[in-house]
Amino acid sequence: MVPYGQQDDQEVAWFTGSDPCWLPARRAARLATARTTLLGDDPVTAALGEDLRALAGPTGGPGPAEDDTTGRHLVVGTLERLTPEVLGTELTAALGSADVPAGEGFAVLARGGRVLLTAARPAGLRHGLGWLLRSQPGGWPAGDLVHVEEPRVDLRVLDHWDNMTDGPMGVVERGYAGDSIFFADGRVRTDAAALARVRDYARLVSSIGVNAVCLNNVNVHAAEAHLLDEHLDDVARVAAVLDAHGVRTLLSVDFSAPISLGGLDTADPLDERVAAWWAGVTKRVATTLPGFGGYVVKADSENRPGPHTYGRTHADGANCLAAALAPFDAVVFWRCFVYDCHQDWRDRSTDRARAAHDHFARLDGQFAPNAVLQVKNGPMDFQVREPVSPLLGALPRTGVAVEFQITQEYTGQQKHLCHLGQQWSEVLRFDLHAHGGGEPLRVADVAARSRRAGGAPTGVVGVANVGTDANWTGHALAQANLYAFGRLAWDPGLDPDLLLREWVEQTFELPADLAGELVEVMSRSWAVYESYTAPLGVGWMVRPGHHYGPDVDGYEYTPWGTYHFADRDGIGVDRTVATGTGYTAQYPAGWARVYEDVRTCPDELLLFFHHVPYSHVLAGGSTVVQHVYDTRFAGVEAVEESAATWERIAGHVPAATAENVRQRFAEQLRSAREWRDQVNTYFFRKSGVPDAAGRRIH
């Protein structure tokens, strides 16, 4: 037991040099002044104590010296550490009737000024602290309470696409918030400032329930391959910080590492020497990294090597790594983003959308129990609007994780406000069996199908949106995407508007009416972004390579399989069974019928599934081409309104945030006008149909 008040008064800063996002010290004003008893000397409890000390420090509040006057006493410890002597009679009695969850959940009990934060596992304490700060004024229960909570999803993961060196894709591939917080100049960053930053990050993400972080890009280059050997001790220093916050460390690995690192002449997953090499390396990694959680693999995808090179299946590949990881309670996340990126645009029969299901559905049941298939939320690639990937419903006997993109590659690159909680929630609530009879099977149910129910592990993964920018996310309001991701991964049923309210309230101190306006602006921002970019689910229309800004035909004659097929009469991709690529048949019967028929296909996905004339009348009443014009004009107006709302809010937030968001809105407005004009002009020139409202089209 470490009596809190007796610790050395060493100075620990609360968020040095970085924005505390939703964890400003003021949230803990009351918690920080309580007398605290920390039970246990595990790293998580110790780090938690450090946090409380930091909160009570120079800027956090009066500090522990005041404890006697507050009468508040906080007891923190895992279940096995609790004794009646420490708890006192009332808390002991309350604990007796509380059902503390076995896994990473937690319990908070308050009785007469004493609060107990407990959990079966240290990580639960971290999540419990997050709950206290989020839901209790000043971080302290106002009266007696018993609150018990546990995550609905086992694996709640942030994937960083961070590289060790700067390259054509930047230090962080698809990163819009500065450089990597983990790597610089070909090395793992282990200086004090960098590790403090990792600590701040770990606090942030564990407070919302994230329990694993993959440090490096799924595209593993020569430098990052050596994270497994020459940089391993440095990785261990980062992993220790994450581990102390209940966050496990994952590494992306290169499938051909047995050749490049191991000196073998093959990476064939069925070759014994390859299996032995992975087993040996993995043992070293797992015993060196505190809280090692496993590997992430992008194989046979976008020119990465994989099992197909050796005539083996993805199951063979994944199982080889899974076997090496199994002794360490670690998993392999095997990505299903596998498609032909050398397609001939003249070939109308190949459909990229089909690829993941075609490759993986037939392998269901062949994967090891600690292999998790990581499936992007849609069949293409994180577009502003896509249908839900049918593969998510086609793997009942395999571990599955749904992958979202928090970093805004196709959704405005953190220059545009595009809050994605609404999109992810829509995916998570999507019933894969809808209209087909039988029990509903929501994506959330797939992600929450738990190990405890005897199945393989399942999860929710997000491609991280943070970097070295002081505000973490480039656009200060994009912090809310990270927040929403973590909270939805913990409980996929949460209402995204409610999460926005939580985020706004925790992050800023706004008058109620302005807080409400900000929530509204953010809540509709995904729809607004959609309304001036690629219409009706057709996707893309972005500038090739960097993917920012409009270029309607930018991808039309490329090998990437991302076409809209506009001609003088119409636009869209025919993915029907009747006359198209047959993609609709990958859905269970209910959805297959809905999508197959142009009359029942939802408007927002019409051009994803059907090639229709510009004169086609939508369920919403207007023609396709008129809808394009109307929504592009409305989209720009909505951005103007959002920017104006921000001007009312700006005076109530820190000056740096006010200015950051102001500048981002200015760029968003410029870019949205460009989108509007290029898309409208394109449709007008192709179709020759004038705008019914006579607005200016160029």
Ligand code: GCW
């Ligand atoms: O969205 C695309 C990106 C690539 C990325 C790839 C993937 C990391 O444009 O930058 O590579 O997806 O998910 O593997």
